Amino acid sequence: MTGTPAPFTAGDYEARMRRAAEAAADAGLDGVLVAPGPDLVWLTGYRPVETERLTLLVLRAGQDPVLVVPTLEAPDAAKAVGAPALTLRDWTDGKDPYEAAGSLLDRAGRFGVSDNAWALHLLGLQKRLPDTRYTALTEALPMLRAVKDTAELERLAAAGAAADATFEEIRKVPFAGRRETDVAADVAGLLRRFGHSQVDFTIVASGPNGANPHHEADDRVIERGDMVVLDFGGLKEGYGSDTSRTVHVGEPDDEERKVHDIVRAAQEAGFRAVRPGAACQDVDRAARAVITDAGYGDYFIHRTGHGIGVTTHEPPYMIEGEQQPLVPGMCFSVEPGIYLPGRFGVRIEDIVTVTEDGGRRLNTTSRELVIVD
Numbered sequence: 548m549t550g551t552p553a554p555f556t557a558g559d560y561e562a563r564m565r566r567a568a569e570a571a572a573d574a575g576l577d578g579v580l581v582a583p584g585p586d587l588v589w590l591t592g593y594r595p596v597e598t599e600r601l602t603l604l605v606l607r608a609g610q611d612p613v614l615v616v617p618t619l620e621a622p623d624a625a626k627a628v629g630a631p632a633l634t635l636r637d638w639t640d641g642k643d644p645y646e647a648a649g650s651l652l653d654r655a656g657r658f659g660v661s662d663n664a665w666a667l668h669l670l671g672l673q674k675r676l677p678d679t680r681y682t683a684l685t686e687a688l689p690m691l692r693a694v695k696d697t698a699e700l701e702r703l704a705a706a707g708a709a710a711d712a713t714f715e716e717i718r719k720v721p722f723a724g725r726r727e728t729d730v731a732a733d734v735a736g737l738l739r740r741f742g743h744s745q746v747d748f749t750i751v752a753s754g755p756n757g758a759n760p761h762h763e764a765d766d767r768v769i770e771r772g773d774m775v776v777l778d779f780g781g782l783k784e785g786y787g788s789d790t791s792r793t794v795h796v797g798e799p800d801d802e803e804r805k806v807h808d809i810v811r812a813a814q815e816a817g818f819r820a821v822r823p824g825a826a827c828q829d830v831d832r833a834a835r836a837v838i839t840d841a842g843y844g845d846y847f848i849h850r851t852g853h854g855i856g857v858t859t860h861e862p863p864y865m866i867e868g869e870q871q872p873l874v875p876g877m878c879f880s881v882e883p884g885i886y887l888p889g890r891f892g893v894r895i896e897d898i899v900t901v902t903e904d905g906g907r908r909l910n911t912t913s914r915e916l917v918i919v920d
Contacts (some may be wrong), residue, residue: 552698578605579661581605587604602624612739618638646675654676664767694877695856711790713738725768727756743782748780749878758889776892794917795916796918806891810883815837821901847885
């Protein structure tokens with residue numbers, strides 16, 4: 548495991564806010580409105596409790612960033628790492644929060660809004676300023692958090708290493724005769740042991756359950772002869788991990804080996820397609836072609852990958868039609884799969900970052916079919 552990375556500074560957050568405001572102006576927006584959630588954490592380091600009270604960061608090019616906060620939460624906001632770059636504007640219970648926020652906006656402006664803003668608050672702003680227009684940040688500024696700097700890449704690499712250590716340990720535990728939920732609890736405990744502060748998901752999908760890509764571990768007892776899809780991740784030092792490996796309880800049959808080999812080849816093809824200037828869809832096409840040519844195209848039922856950063860799923864997405872070019876510093880999953888209803892599934896996933904001349908895996912555990920007890 549790598550050591551604890553140095554914390555982000557007020558200067559880091561100030562630079563992010565400035566970059567976001569400038570990117571919004573370049574996109575023809577009058578500003579960016581950020582509600583509590585991952586965007587606010589990434590931009591300011593502030594993680595308030597999400598309630599019905601309005602908290603809103605307003606970013607506009609050439610102007611100081613302003614954080615509108617409830618008065619009772621202003622002391623905590625003032626302690627945020629990025630607070631020195633912020634002007635706090637508080638409002639008290641019983642007052643109209645949209646008056647405080649609306650006074651910062653052009654009456655007929657167009658603004659990008661963080662995807663997880665509450666409808667309650669967006670409708671409140673629209674009522675206050677009926678001529679304003681809004682668009683989701685994922686649509687307006689899809690690259691806002693997509694390209695990671697060196698410090699972010701270090702955190703993602705550390706999270707990936709912790710997930711790898713978890714897999715190396717979980718493959719040693721007994722599978723046969725235990726419930727999926729038992730193994731999932733082991734995975735969650737290992738992620739925490741290796742430094743995760745938050746566990747987002749622990750998929751343990753055995754036998755026919757493996758044909759459901761997002762199966763939630765249940766009370767099914769894992770049997771000898773089962774293929775088992777393991778997919779798990781969460782946050783370590785504020786940045787995400789996400790990896791999938793497929794194991795087999797006892798010796799697999801010929802078809803199970805064949806399907807696993809096809810997925811492994813598809814995952815390798817997707818990884819080999821990663822290079823600066825390639826389109827996101829090229830990664831999907833490369834992986835999907837291997838599975839389609841092998842006759843299993845109808846059983847690959849999801850995109851090949853998704854971005855990762857301060858959340859485990861974020862733009863960019865590796866899917867047909869996504870023509871966003873890959874840029875050094877982007878991080879995303881490459882995770883093709885084959886899912887045979889009523890029988891079994893196979894998925895192999897690594898987090899990959901784009902380098903100057905190709906890609907680098909942040910997960911390095913074996914992609915061979917692992918036999919477990």
